[in-house]
Amino acid sequence: RKEVEQDPGPFNVPEGATVAFNCTYSNSASQSFFWYRQDCRKEPKLLMSVYSSGNEDGRFTAQLNRASQYISLLIRDSKLSDSATYLCGTGGGNKLTFGTGTQLKVEL
Amino acid sequence: NAGVTQTPKFRVLKTGQSMTLLCAQDMNHEYMYWYRQDPGMGLRLIHYSVGEGTTAKGEVPDGYNVSRLKKQNFLLGLESAAPSQTSVYFCASMDRGNQPQHFGDGTRLSIL
Numbered sequence: 042r043k044e045v046e047q048d049p050g051p052f053n054v055p056e057g058a059t060v061a062f063n064c065t066y067s068n069s070a071s072q073s074f075f076w077y078r079q080d081c082r083k084e085p086k087l088l089m090s091v092y093s094s095g096n097e098d099g100r101f102t103a104q105l106n107r108a109s110q111y112i113s114l115l116i117r118d119s120k121l122s123d124s125a126t127y128l129c130g131t132g133g134g135n136k137l138t139f140g141t142g143t144q145l146k147v148e149l
Numbered sequence: 150n151a152g153v154t155q156t157p158k159f160r161v162l163k164t165g166q167s168m169t170l171l172c173a174q175d176m177n178h179e180y181m182y183w184y185r186q187d188p189g190m191g192l193r194l195i196h197y198s199v200g201e202g203t204t205a206k207g208e209v210p211d212g213y214n215v216s217r218l219k220k221q222n223f224l225l226g227l228e229s230a231a232p233s234q235t236s237v238y239f240c241a242s243m244d245r246g247n248q249p250q251h252f253g254d255g256t257r258l259s260i261l
Contacts, residue, residue, distance in 0.1 A: 073247040073249075075249050083254065084239055084254045084255050085192070086252070087250075087251065130250070133246075134246045135197070135199050136194065141190065
């Protein structure tokens with residue numbers, strides 16, 4: 042089993058839709074959790090950190106479920122510009138392990 | 150506001166050649182990392198450093214060497230390039246433990 046797993050997608054959604062991705066992790070000792078956005082052939086960029094209490098940034102909501110060992114990302118009112126690959130990263134101390142990413146395509 | 154800068158952006162090598170990739174960060178971060186990203190494989194950690202003068206192996210260290218002589222720089226070396234090392238290489242830095250990593254814009258390396 043991979044340490045961090047994501048559904049590769051693609052998730053094809055119409056503009057304005059709500060879409061959610063999950064990321065499961067196997068290391069119960071993981072302490073830090075992040076969502077990154079990666080555009081084609083570009084570097085991963087931090088989208089948001091994920092806190093135990095859940096957190097929201099505009100149209101984006103991230104949640105952590107420690108009992109089931111997954112984090113989620115909810116995107117409301119999808120925009121064409123949200124089309125990208127979304128990577129989750131989990132870890133503790135000085136290293137992160139990344140999933141292979143979930144591809145989102147927002148269509149007119 | 151440079152952040153993490155990688156040099157070069159693109160490079161084509163012949164099998165057996167050597168080269169060094171440079172990563173520089175201006176955020177005074179303690180930790181630095183080298184990843185490679187291949188289709189379907191995600192980001193895989195090659196080597197990392199937890200401070201000036203330190204290095205450690207990651208998930209896929211074979212065929213690579215690193216050095217961190219100065220806090221702001223992290224060098225990745227390929228002594229004898231192989232076609233299997235064709236990839237996109239990302240450098241990242243992190244302020245301290247359990248913080249997010251910040252990535253450079255990548256080096257696209259092709260080995261023929």
